[in-house]
Every structure is written in structure tokens, then in C-alpha cells.
Amino acid sequence: MEDSDSLIAFREEVKAWLRASCPLSQRRPIVQKEQIWAGRQRHFHSEDARRWFEAARDRGFTAPEWPVRYGGAGLSVTEASILREEMQALGCRPPLYDQGLWMLGPALLVFGTEAQKQQHLPAICRGEIRWAQGYSEPNAGSDLANLQMKAEDDGDFFRVHGSKIWTTKADEADWIFCLVRTDDSGPKQQGISFLLIDLATPGVSVSPIPLISGESDFCQTFFDDVLVPKANLVGELNGGWAVAKEVLRHERQLMSSFESMAEKPKVNVVELATQHIKRQGDGAISNLDIRVCLARHLMRDRAVKQLGARIEQQGRARCGDPRLPLLMKYLSTREIQQKNEIKLKILGYRGLSLSAPDDPESCDSIVKQWAFDKALTIAGGTSEIQLNIIAKRGLGLPLGSSSE
Secondary structure, three states, rough: OOHHHHHHHHHHHHHHHHHHOHHHHHHHOOOOHHHOOOOOOOOOHHHHHHHHHHHHHHHHOOOOOOHHHHHHOOOOHHHHHHHHHHHHHHOOOOOOEEHHHHHHHHHHOOOOOOOHHHOOOOOOHHOOOEEEEOOOOOEEEEEHHOOEEEEEEEEEEEEEEEEEOOOOOOOOOOOOEEEEOOOOOOOOOHHEEEEEEEOOOEEEEEEEEEEOOOOEEEEEEEEEEEEEEEEHHHHOOOOOOHHHOOOOOOOHHHHHHHHOOOOOOOOOOHHHHHOOOEEEEEEOOOHHHHHHHHHHHHHHHHHHHHHHHHHHHHHOOOOOOOOHHHHHHHHHHHHHHHHHHHHHHHHHHHHHOOOOEEEEEEEEHHHHHHHHHHHHOOOHHHOOHHHHHHHHHHHHOOOOOOOO
């Protein structure tokens, strides 16, 4: 256990390193097009972005808590928390974005073989490979255990055929981690396995799905007799459900902190209200309904953020309640939706259009963000399913359709 003096010294070391390594341009709020995503086609929008990424990579700070031998920095939970605090205090942008970093890597550390860890974890830390997630299927979304994409035994390989849907940015990814059906003779959860698949393998094709926001972040990914080496099986054969739950745990934690990594709006909800609604003589917003909505939102938002910080610290120390990430995912995504609804309420008729060239920040981007953020209540488990799980596991309520 670290003593206070060593932690104080570590904090000062981190402060000095960040000031020396993070260029001023990388201390401004992140813009989506300037995010640094991992991958074989990794792109840097500026030389400063490259410098910041390379500095963090070389120090192991893209995955600070992972062991040094896998590309991380080997920091303790407390040290990693100090690093995050100092990065936030200085306004440092995340040096790397990738689902492998957020979800697959932590699961590999628990379930992966040494060969799998050596092959994939350093590449994830270096940002060399971009990962996509292959969980949902056209008939297996919230009921994930109903998945039907099959992986059949073929000697040293699995022969995979089927499709996955809502595979975020699979058209830009290099590899995908998938849940597949390897046995359909018993209970649904017991016949599932967890595979790592190179998207460059013959038989894989990806089709983007247009969204109402005008973007196309999601895809449907097809597998037509794709041969996958059995060495790419993570965990036990037919034991993929345990790996899947570990990934989902990290995904839900990610969903609850999504706003901290996303592009920051130029105008927040309070500033939007002061710009578009008349003020009283004392400076207060004249619309009482909007004032009440803002006050409630700001209080809930602060409470959710504090709960999120507590869950994150407990999770990293592996001493937290496993039910809390379920609650956090539901609360945080609901609050994001509430904030967007307030913004549209403030805009009034201006919030009805997806095209407002005269005021793109106040109208166009806000309406598109409202449309896009609807997906957050679906990804990682729909809000309705989350409420059912919270009722069952968190509150101990009985299952059943009756209201008795």
C-alpha cells in the first residue's frame, strides 16, 4: 500500500510530465473529428495530436493500470486515479480511443491465455488495432442469449456463419470480438463462446446503417463461412457467457462516463437558456418551468457524476457492488436524454429542424445530438431491460407479469 509521501511525489511527477508532454492544443475540449482512434488506418489531425499520443503510449498511459509487460504503466488504483485527476485538471484530451482499450482488454486480462495477451494487449496499448464489438443480432438484442450466429468445429478452425448488428464503426475496425453459438443442445447461455475475428478474413463483409441523426456509426457485419483459428477462442468452449458479462460490465461503466470522452458542446444547457430566454431584473431566467427543469437536471447530474466516481473507484479496486454499474448506466443515459430534452424545450420551434444554417450550434448539432443520444438508452442493454435487472438483482423483486 502506498504511503502518502510517495503518492504526493507521484502526483508532482505526473503534473510535471503532463505539462511537458501534452501540447497546449491537446488541452482544449475534444472535437469529434479530432479524436485519435486506434487502427491500422490511424489518423492524426495535427502533429501535436501525434506527439501527445506517442508520449502517452511510450509512458504506458493509454492503459495506465495494465501490467507493463502488456504495454501499460502498471499503476495502482490510487496512482491511476491521480493520473486521471491531473489530466482532467489540465484539460488533457484522451490520448487514444478504442473499444479494445475500454472493453476487450480488461476481459483478456481475466480470461485470455498468455499467448492471447501477448498478441493483443500490447497492440491495443499502441493503438495499432481498432476493435469492434459483435454481440447483438437481428433477433438477439436485449435477449442476448438468444443469439444464433454459429461457429462449427472444423479441425483447427471454427467455421463461422451468421451476422451481427449495431457493430459500432465496424467499417473502420480491424478486428471484432464476437459471441457465437457453439452448442444449442442445452440452456441458451451455456452454448455460447467468445471469439476474436480478424475482419480482413475472407467471408467477412460490413454494411453501414444510416441513422436518423444523419450519421452512420453503426453497421451490420456478415460472416459467410469464415474460418477462425481455435487459438482465438477466449475462455472455455461454451463458456463465453462469463467473458461476455465481464465485457458488458466494462461497457456499462463506459456508457456511464460517455460524456466525459465525447465532444463537448460549445454552449452548455445553462448558457443556452440564458441566450434564448428572457431574463428578469435580478438576472434569473424568466420562464419558471425552464428554471425548475434546469435546477432538477443540475442536481441529478451532479449526483450521477458523484455516484459514477464512486463506482469507478470501487470497480478498479475490485471491491464494488456488481449491481451498481447497471444502475449507473441507466441513470447516466437517462440524464443525458433529460438534458437534451431541456435543450430542445429551450429552443422551441427552432428545435424542430435538423438543418439550421443560421445557428448551427444552437439548433442543428443539438437536434442531431438528441437523435444520436437515443442510442445510449439501447446500447449495452436497453433501459427497460436494465430496469428489470435492477428490480430483480438490486431490489430482489419477484419476476412475473402481474402487478400484485
